[in-house]
Amino acid sequence: MRTIALLLALVPSTACIPDVLEQTTDGSTTAGEPNTGGPPGTDGTSGTSGTAGPDVPTSGTGDPSLPSTSGEPGQCPEGQPWSLLGSTDLAVPDDFFASTHRDVLTILPDGRAAIGGTLGTAQEGGPVAPAVLFASASGEVLTLAAGEPATNFGIGEMVVDADGGLVAPALRVDGMTARPGLLRVAADGSQLTEVELAVPVASDALALFGDTAVLAGLDRSAMKMVVAKVVVATGALVWRTELGDAGQLLLDELVPTPEGDVVVAGRSGDDISNPTNHELWRIGAGGGLVWHSPQAVPAYTYTPALALLPNGQVAALRLGTDDGRLDLVARDLADGSLQWEVEVAAAEPPARLSGRFIHVDADALSIPVLDAAADELSLGATSVQRVSFDGQLLESLPLAVPPGLLPYWGVLSARGACGELVVVAGERQNVWFGTFAQ
Numbered sequence: 283m284r285t286i287a288l289l290l291a292l293v294p295s296t297a298c299i300p301d302v303l304e305q306t307t308d309g310s311t312t313a314g315e316p317n318t319g320g321p322p323g324t325d326g327t328s329g330t331s332g333t334a335g336p337d338v339p340t341s342g343t344g345d346p347s348l349p350s351t352s353g354e355p356g357q358c359p360e361g362q363p364w365s366l367l368g369s370t371d372l373a374v375p376d377d378f379f380a381s382t383h384r385d386v387l388t389i390l391p392d393g394r395a396a397i398g399g400t401l402g403t404a405q406e407g408g409p410v411a412p413a414v415l416f417a418s419a420s421g422e423v424l425t426l427a428a429g430e431p432a433t434n435f436g437i438g439e440m441v442v443d444a445d446g447g448l449v450a451p452a453l454r455v456d457g458m459t460a461r462p463g464l465l466r467v468a469a470d471g472s473q474l475t476e477v478e479l480a481v482p483v484a485s486d487a488l489a490l491f492g493d494t495a496v497l498a499g500l501d502r503s504a505m506k507m508v509v510a511k512v513v514v515a516t517g518a519l520v521w522r523t524e525l526g527d528a529g530q531l532l533l534d535e536l537v538p539t540p541e542g543d544v545v546v547a548g549r550s551g552d553d554i555s556n557p558t559n560h561e562l563w564r565i566g567a568g569g570g571l572v573w574h575s576p577q578a579v580p581a582y583t584y585t586p587a588l589a590l591l592p593n594g595q596v597a598a599l600r601l602g603t604d605d606g607r608l609d610l611v612a613r614d615l616a617d618g619s620l621q622w623e624v625e626v627a628a629a630e631p632p633a634r635l636s637g638r639f640i641h642v643d644a645d646a647l648s649i650p651v652l653d654a655a656a657d658e659l660s661l662g663a664t665s666v667q668r669v670s671f672d673g674q675l676l677e678s679l680p681l682a683v684p685p686g687l688l689p690y691w692g693v694l695s696a697r698g699a700c701g702e703l704v705v706v707a708g709e710r711q712n713v714w715f716g717t718f719a720q
Contacts (some may be wrong), residue, residue: 358700361719364666366682367702369716370421377402378413378426380709382694384486385439385638387706388448390469393419393699395715396448397706398437398465401428410435412452416471419698421715427467427474432456437465438486441495445469449514451485451497452476460484462502464495464514479517483510489538491567494520498533498546507531509546509565521569530554531561537588537596539615542567545596547585550576557582560600562613575618577611589640589647593671595621597640599649605634608651610669622673627651627665637667639695641703643720646670650681650695650705664693666703681718683707 359367374380379400386398394416401413409431416424429435438451446469454461454476462484464477485499494511501508505528511520525531525548533548545564549557560579564572579600587599595612602608608626613619626649629635636652647669654663664683668676683693683705694706703718 359702359717359719363719364679364681364703365719367717367719368420369684369714372397372415372417372421372706372713372715373423374415374710374713375401375426378415378710379410380415380706380713381437382706382709382713384437385694386437386450387694387696387704388440388442389696389698389704390442391446391699394424395419395696395704395706396440396467396471397694397713398440398450399709400435400437401426402431409433412437412454412465412474412476414440414448414465414467414471414474417715419717425471427471429465429474429476439488440465440467441488441490443490443514444492449488449490449495451488451499453484460502462499464488464512464517466514477515477517479512479519481510481512481519481522483508483512483522485533487536489536489544490514491538491542496536496538496544496565498525498536498544498548500528500533505529507533507548509533509536509544509563509569511569523565523569523571525563526550532557532584534585535588535598537590539564539590543572545588545590545615547588547598549582549584556603557584560585560598560611562596562598562618564615564618573618575613575620577620581607586638587640587649589642590615591642591647591671595671597647599626599637599640601635601637604631605629605636606631608635608637608649608667610640610647610649610673612673624669624673624675626667626669626675627653627678629653636693638693641695641697646676648703650693650703652693664705681705683716684714 361367380397381399388396397415400410402410411431412429412435415426432454434455436453440448440450443449448467450465452463452465462479462482466475482502483497483499485497488495488497495514496511498509506524507526508524510522531550535547536544543566548561551558560577562575566572581603583601583603585598589597594615596615597612600609606629610626611623612621641648649667652664664681666679696704698704701720705716707714
């Protein structure tokens with residue numbers, strides 16, 4: 283999900299740092315979205331930039347029953363809608379930690395999957411290195427790009443650039459210093475580099491516009507929540523727009539528009555740990571405010587996903603405070619006016635829901651939802667909630683995802699090169715990889 287993770291104010295170098303941290307009103311850090319306790323440590327021996335380390339496999343043991351999905355005519359998988367096409371446990375290195383509590387699954391144009399995370403040993407509290415694992419559409423691990431180790435490292439949403447490579451917001455922590463930046467990975471996984479930002483904006487999500495990127499997050503130098511456009515190659519600032527104080531506002535997600543604008547979602551309140559308002563802004567291509575649409579929402583936690591609809595609306599997926607309710611709200615993209623709201627799923631506490639992605643299909647929205655009891659670290663029941671473009675809940679379709687995995691806070695999902703639904707669950711070993719027919 284795309285919360286304002288990675289916002290570290292003061293980090294002791296000897297502490298074991300949680301993966302997801304949020305800025306509090308006094309400038310300290312507290313755990314944000316719950317996670318599995320953070321990535322494993324590393325001895326630093328396999329963090330060489332640009333290549334897989336000597337202990338990192340360059341091939342795996344993908345399930346041969348999983349069809350190839352290169353996207354070429356005649357090679358796309360066929361099956362009944364939402365049926366399981368195939369699955370496998372990815373043969374990930376022992377010291378690779380897939381950061382699946384963030385949106386780190388990306389499908390490349392040729393059908394390969396890229397999964398962001400960290401590389402290190404099991405030594406708790408040791409340094410970790412940024413890493414991106416590449417797998418074929420059939421679940422075969424191909425290669426792993428790794429960077430230089432740090433005290434801690436966070437990777438946000440990965441976006442494919444014009445050259446077929448990947449760009450992601452990142453936060454490098456070395457001792458007491460936290461440096462927001464951009465992570466860049468070559469299309470073939472042969473090189474991983476970092477670019478430090480001229481203005482330290484820590485974010486989990488970004489939108490690419492050619493050779494520039496827009497991020498929404500915390501400007502650590504001013505303690506303001508901002509939207510900023512930067513040059514990808516250098517980190518230089520193009521423009522910066524303040525939206526509010528860090529103590530009363532958190533930014534969760536953004537989505538680009540065809541006009542070069544972005545829509546940004548956030549949450550606000552006098553006590554930011556218990557937000558009372560859902561906020562949406564549209565920021566123009568030059569950084570100017572187009573509209574701002576706040577809405578008072580009781581029992582609200584954050585916005586995991588935003589999506590543009592084909593009818594000129596923008597939809598926001600929202601999670602309730604008790605993790606027992608997911609709803610969807612749509613606003614007019616032109617002026618921000620409220621169009622409709624619908625409950626997507628509900629669960630009786632202590633059960634919890636996790637819904638983190640909106641897939642815009644030709645006929646409706648598809649939202650994978652995990653429903654799990656609060657005391658179970660397993661997938662429980664995973665389904666796809668289908669919602670029409672005018673806000674009608676059409677159906678709930680169960681997915682044949684095996685129980686017993688440990689994704690803890692949800693599943694990652696993406697559309698493959700042929701439109702199939704790709705699902706990834708798990709973080710350390712036994713990372714499950716499956717595809718479902720469109």
